[in-house]
Amino acid sequence: xxxxxxxxxxxxxxxxxxxxxxxxxxxxxxxxxxxxxxxxxxxxxxxxxxxxxxxxxxxxxxxxxxxxxxxxxxxxxxxxxxxxxxxxxxxxxxxxxxxxxxxxxxxxxxxxxxxxxxxxxxxxxxxxxxxxxxxxxxxxxxxxxxxxxxxxxxxxxxxxxxxxxxxxxxxxxxxxxxxxxxxxxxxxxxxxxxxxxxxxxxxxxxxxxxxxxxxxxxxxxxxxxxxxxxxxxxxxxxxxxxxxxxxxxxxxxxxxxxxxxxxxxxxxxxxxxxxxxxxxxxxxxxxxxxxxxxxxxxxxxxxxxxxxxxxxxxxxxxxxxxxxxxxxxxxxxxxxxxxxxxxxxxxxxxxxxxxxxxxxxxxxxxxxxxxxxxxxxxxxxxxxxxxxxxxxxxxx
Amino acid sequence: xxxxxxxxxxxxxxxxxxxxxxxxxxxxxxxxxxxxxxxxxxxxxxxxxxxxxxxxxxxxxxxxxxxxxxxxxxxxxxxxxxxxxxxxxxxxxxxxxxxxxxxxxxxxxxxxxxxxxxxxxxxxxxxxxxxxxxxxxxxxxxxxxxxxxxxxxxxxxxxxxxxxxxxxxxxxxxxxxxxxxxxxxxxxxxxxxxxxxxxxxxxxxxxxxxxxxxxxxxxxx
Amino acid sequence: xxxxxxxxxxxxxxxxxxxxxxxxxxxxxxxxxxxxxxxxxxxxxxxxxxxxxxxxxxxxxxxxxxxxxxxxxxxxxxxxxxxxxxxxxxxxxxxxxxxxxxxxxxxxxxxxxxxxxxxxxxxxxxxxxxxxxxxxxxxxxxxxxxxxxxxxxxxxxxxxxxxxxxxxxxxxxxxxxxxxxxxxxxxxxxxxxxxxxxxxxxxxxxxxxxxxxxxxxxxxxxxxxxxxxxxxxxxxxxxxxxxxxxxxxxxxxxxxxxxxxxxxxxxxxxxxxxxxxxxxxxxxxxxxxxxxxxxxxxxxxxxxxxxxxxxxxxxxxxxxxxxxxxxxxxxxxxxxxxx
Numbered sequence: 001x002x003x004x005x006x007x008x009x010x011x012x013x014x015x016x017x018x019x020x021x022x023x024x025x026x027x028x029x030x031x032x033x034x035x036x037x038x039x040x041x042x043x044x045x046x047x048x049x050x051x052x053x054x055x056x057x058x059x060x061x062x063x064x065x066x067x068x069x070x071x072x073x074x075x076x077x078x079x080x081x082x083x084x085x086x087x088x089x090x091x092x093x094x095x096x097x098x099x100x101x102x103x104x105x106x107x108x109x110x111x112x113x114x115x116x117x118x119x120x121x122x123x124x125x126x127x128x129x130x131x132x133x134x135x136x137x138x139x140x141x142x143x144x145x146x147x148x149x150x151x152x153x154x155x156x157x158x159x160x161x162x163x164x165x166x167x168x169x170x171x172x173x174x175x176x177x178x179x180x181x182x183x184x185x186x187x188x189x190x191x192x193x194x195x196x197x198x199x200x201x202x203x204x205x206x207x208x209x210x211x212x213x214x215x216x217x218x219x220x221x222x223x224x225x226x227x228x229x230x231x232x233x234x235x236x237x238x239x240x241x242x243x244x245x246x247x248x249x250x251x252x253x254x255x256x257x258x259x260x261x262x263x264x265x266x267x268x269x270x271x272x273x274x275x276x277x278x279x280x281x282x283x284x285x286x287x288x289x290x291x292x293x294x295x296x297x298x299x300x301x302x303x304x305x306x307x308x309x310x311x312x313x314x315x316x317x318x319x320x321x322x323x324x325x326x327x328x329x330x331x332x333x334x335x336x337x338x339x340x341x342x343x344x345x346x347x348x349x350x351x352x353x354x355x356x357x358x359x360x361x362x363x364x365x366x367x368x369x370x371x372x373x374x375x376x377x378x379x380x381x382x383x384x385x386x387x388x389x390x391x392x393x394x395x396x
Numbered sequence: 397x398x399x400x401x402x403x404x405x406x407x408x409x410x411x412x413x414x415x416x417x418x419x420x421x422x423x424x425x426x427x428x429x430x431x432x433x434x435x436x437x438x439x440x441x442x443x444x445x446x447x448x449x450x451x452x453x454x455x456x457x458x459x460x461x462x463x464x465x466x467x468x469x470x471x472x473x474x475x476x477x478x479x480x481x482x483x484x485x486x487x488x489x490x491x492x493x494x495x496x497x498x499x500x501x502x503x504x505x506x507x508x509x510x511x512x513x514x515x516x517x518x519x520x521x522x523x524x525x526x527x528x529x530x531x532x533x534x535x536x537x538x539x540x541x542x543x544x545x546x547x548x549x550x551x552x553x554x555x556x557x558x559x560x561x562x563x564x565x566x567x568x569x570x571x572x573x574x575x576x577x578x579x580x581x582x583x584x585x586x587x588x589x590x591x592x593x594x595x596x597x598x599x600x601x602x603x604x605x606x607x608x609x610x611x612x613x614x615x616x617x
Numbered sequence: 618x619x620x621x622x623x624x625x626x627x628x629x630x631x632x633x634x635x636x637x638x639x640x641x642x643x644x645x646x647x648x649x650x651x652x653x654x655x656x657x658x659x660x661x662x663x664x665x666x667x668x669x670x671x672x673x674x675x676x677x678x679x680x681x682x683x684x685x686x687x688x689x690x691x692x693x694x695x696x697x698x699x700x701x702x703x704x705x706x707x708x709x710x711x712x713x714x715x716x717x718x719x720x721x722x723x724x725x726x727x728x729x730x731x732x733x734x735x736x737x738x739x740x741x742x743x744x745x746x747x748x749x750x751x752x753x754x755x756x757x758x759x760x761x762x763x764x765x766x767x768x769x770x771x772x773x774x775x776x777x778x779x780x781x782x783x784x785x786x787x788x789x790x791x792x793x794x795x796x797x798x799x800x801x802x803x804x805x806x807x808x809x810x811x812x813x814x815x816x817x818x819x820x821x822x823x824x825x826x827x828x829x830x831x832x833x834x835x836x837x838x839x840x841x842x843x844x845x846x847x848x849x850x851x852x853x854x855x856x857x858x859x860x861x862x863x864x865x866x867x868x869x870x871x872x873x874x875x876x877x878x879x880x881x882x883x884x885x886x887x888x889x890x891x892x893x894x895x896x897x898x899x900x901x902x903x904x905x906x907x908x909x910x911x912x913x914x915x916x917x918x919x920x921x922x923x924x925x926x927x928x929x930x931x932x933x934x935x936x937x938x939x940x941x942x943x944x945x946x947x948x949x950x951x952x953x954x955x956x
Contacts, residue, residue, distance in 0.1 A: 004508030012505055019493045042622055248698040262625050293489045296450055297550060298478020298503040300471045301669050309673070361691055365626045368684055376633045376681075379673050386673075387666040391451035394485060394562075395441070408659065452658045465745075467654055470665060472745050 009303060013310035023279060028319045030272045035323025035370045038265050040331040042362050045254045047355030052250035059243035060215035061224040067237045074210040079235060083216055086230045088223040093120050094211035096200040100167045111151055113193045115200020134159035134179030141196055145175035150190035152180045173203045269369070273377045280381030291385055292393020301386040308382035312375050320370030324363065331356040398424045398447050398558070403456030405442055416442040418614040424591060429584050429604045432593040434611030440593040441562055443611065447591065448483050448560045449473040478503045482551030486563040488543040490535035497522065497531045500549045521549040541572030548579055559583055561592035573600055580604060619699045623692040624775055630685050635768045637678040641671050642761020649754035671757065672738060679731040689724045701782045706884035708785035713774045720770040727767065729905045730760055736909055740929055748918040808865035815858040816945055819907065823938035830931055848915030855908045862900065873955045896947035903941030910934055
């Protein structure tokens with residue numbers, strides 16, 4: 001393999017792209033736009049999936065919810081003892097929570113009020129958040145709240161403020177803000193208002209022996225499936241969710257959504273490819289003459305084809321790299337303008353920053369999508385250019 | 397040695413078949429200077445293109461040295477073009493988007509010669525042809541005579557054994573004719589085989605010529 | 618049907634690969650029918666120009682196929698969360714077995730066939746008479762059929778994934794079986810030993826050939842070059858070595874490297890032990906290139922052009938031997954450390 005020859009041909013191809021700037025830009029610019037769109041969606045999807053994976057470490061191994069008439073409802077605390085007796089179960093903790101449909105500045109933002117049993121030490125180890133400002137709740141705290149970052153921004157609340165909440169169902173409460181959570185796992189914490197379980201029971205009208213769900217911690221995560229199976233056998237009217245199932249659900253939801261969006265945007269990529277085809281398949285007289293001269297001075301058909309394919313490769317790599325870079329920056333900026341439409345979380349938290357994650361697999365997917373179709377579309381035009389007869393050009 | 401044996405060449409233009417060469421045979425020895433003469437359309441340029449490996453023959457056989465090259469595939473012919481022959485075209489055929497030295501070094505690109513070496517070799521030739529100051533000019537910024545000399549430099553960049561020239565004096569002024577003839581004379585002295593086609597007889601070439609071949613209607617008369 | 622970024626990207630690649638493969642196969646067959654080096658020059662020249670399209674398409678197709686190997690396995694991996702019961706690639710394969718297993722095998726076979734074609738093409742283009750031209754053109758027809766079959770299998774796999782619980786590697790491989798599969802599910806060193814014996818014999822053969830080539834005493838020169846029986850016997854030998862290698866991986870190497878006595882999953886091994894993946898790839902590439910070497914020297918045309926090609930063929934032999942040897946060394950070091 002004559003490597004210097006291929007380097008020379010590659011450099012000549014790059015020079016050609018500079019020489020025909022307008023034509024090159026007409027292909028590269030639309031490619032950048034399409035790749036930026038596909039990539040910011042992929043990076044945002046990756047962010048949600050990554051958040052879900054990180055959050056799994058903090059989730060209880062099994063979550064048990066009560067089912068009434070096929071719908072999720074309150075669960076009685078008498079089950080706590082029964083579940084606690086199952087082998088490998090380390091601790092069972094009740095939790096009370098619910099959504100708060102609120103109207104803030106004419107948005108349809110919804111938040112989550114979560115009441116925790118503050119006496120359990122496990123919370124300190126397993127919580128999926130850390131406090132950014134102020135402190136977390138301590139056992140015995142009443143009428144106090146820790147806010148997720150999104151809630152704090154929406155209410156313009158800070159540590160020491162008093163937060164009055166009245167949801168659209170008429171539930172009321174007033175809490176002193178003692179801390180604000182940071183954004184390690186945004187998808188779980190940003191919309192949260194954390195209070196004591198007693199305050200939450202009061203707010204949602206739960207009885208003393210009732211909870212929204214029971215959080216089950218096992219001695220080893222590998223035993224979660226077995227414990228979940230035991231609980232299912234033990235109590236008919238329950239919905240038993242393992243942390244893996246919950247994480248997979250998020251991955252599935254965003255994985256499929258990402259796939260659907262990618263499929264839609266591929267249509268635009270097809271349009272770019274048609275543009276490339278239209279531009280490359282038509283060989284102008286000037287280009288034809290140039291190729292004829294190159295062949296007359298000793299370039300072979302293979303070398304001309306290689307040069308043309310190199311041009312496509314350089315255009316594809318330039319367009320895809322720039323597009324991916326723009327997409328990443330746009331995703332980092334929180335996909336301003338369209339996050340609500342694309343990600344589907346604007347109605348939950350108005351100022352939610354979309355998480356971003358980029359790995360080598362995503363990059364490979366993006367470059368395959370951006371470069372390979374362009375190369376394939378260029379193959380026939382490159383060949384047509386390559387087989388131009390030098391004799392025809394010289395004779396005019 | 398170049399040997400052409402019963403060569404016929406047809407061109408197909410739409411449904412019309414044009415016979416450009418008709419059963420032509422010729423043998424040219426190494427170091428010879430041969431003039432191909434004849435009216436326009438007589439087949440001398442086609443003959444030049446055939447022995448310059450720019451086009452295929454329809455029938456017959458073509459030999460380069462001891463090797464028959466009639467059925468050589470395209471990539472073998474392109475290698476012959478860049479390694480064995482240097483072609484000086486009537487219309488110069490320089491690439492307008494390239495600088496002078498880049499035009500000269502074009503045959504070296506697919507040979508894997510580095511840019512540094514390409515430029516050095518091009519500059520050496522430009523100095524010999526008194527064009528070193530024009531190295532970084534774009535091809536379309538040069539005068540007709542300068543373009544012709546650049547085209548000659550490009551044909552010589554690989555130090556080929558065979559120089560083919562199609563009407564090399566027809567597009568330049570009288571002052572440059574002498575320069576080009578002197579260059580061809582120098583090449584002949586170095587033992588190169590020179591085959592040039594001329595529409596009219598060229599007295600300036602007389603002292604160089606070993607033989608003249610006259611073409612008419614695709615045949616050698 | 619499951620739709621995610623990986624599946625869409627894979628399907629795009631699959632469509633491109635099919636387009637390129639069919640274009641090459643159809644054109645290849647047309648040219649093969651008309652190819653005659655002694656025919657009217659213009660017609661022959663036209664055919665020669667079309668060969669360039671095939672070369673372009675096949676070169677591009679080769680790179681695409683190389684990309685599609687990891688992409689295919691990543692795509693299957695991305696489906697684990699969507700398939701109840703699947704914990705690794707075995708579970709995903711089981712959702713649509715045997716379609717999935719055939720499709721996965723073709724992912725490895727097709728780049729090898731592309732590689733064979735490109736090496737044949739490279740050799741062919743070095744000789745003015747193009748001795749392998751007809752052979753390489755007609756080879757495109759079965760290649761095209763295989764690509765078409767693979768695409769159909771892929772589409773069947775992605776578009777008809779049934780919503781059911783699957784068994785995964787633990788249930789597939791751990792339960793002692795009474796049938797013939799038992800012989801490859803039991804933890805035994807026998808396959809590892811047989812593989813090493815075969816691999817060392819193959820390496821010995823390569824070294825002997827290289828020495829003989831250097832001293833210009835290549836065995837059987839003029840006798841076995843160009844013989845189909847050579848290709849047949851060497852193919853059988855190398856395929857047996859590959860199959861034994863897979864058995865060895867499954868029975869002993871996987872549990873040993875993964876550190877779990879009942880975990881035989883080759884897919885998990887490939888994902889979790891990177892140096893093992895590198896060594897397997899090298900052994901695989903080495904054996905496949907060796908196979909290509911023997912296919913080429915067994916060609917009836919090879920006798921006509923030899924020794925014109927000997928330099929390239931020696932390089933191919935050296936490269937395949939180096940890959941095999943390096944792969945074996947890495948594998949052996951890991952085996953010693955694991956023990």
